[in-house]
Amino acid sequence: QVLLAESGGGLVQAGGSLRLSCVGSGRTLSDYVTGWFRQAPGKEREFVAVVSRSGDNTMYGDSVKGRFTISRDNAMNTVYLQMNSLKPEDTAVYYCAAREGDSWYWRVTMVDYEYWGQGTQVTVSS
Secondary structure (H helix, E strand, C coil): CCEEEEECCEEEECCCCEEEEEEEECCCHHHEEEEEEEECCCCCCEEEEEECCCCCCEEECCCCCCCEEEEEEHHHCEEEEEECCCCHHHCEEEEEEEEECCCCCCCCCHHHCCEECCCEEEEEEC
16 A cells, blocks of 8 residues: 655745645555545535646646646655645645546545545645
8 A cells, every 4th residue: 555645734825835745655656546635624625636647637626726736756756736826715734645546537536545644734824
């Protein structure tokens, strides 16, 4: 199995940017479709983005389209989430998730993923 570790969260002002990283260990992360989810206090965990194993294909949640970019560097065993034009409503714990196999399209629910990181807090001040 793969172990996932997120980093890069923090406090940023509205309009600012952050880049989150998800590093895989135990197995090579390129064996997995990888996604990002987030969970705000009192809310359900929400799909943010997913990237295919090769990195050629991506899909985004409606609330982040045009502002966030998911990418991967398989040589570094890392998946990134570049977050621009951040808004206070982006405040949440962000989780990296991985799933076995090649299917990436419309993998937008928690049950689609077998492996999860511990999360990293992102706070956007107004």
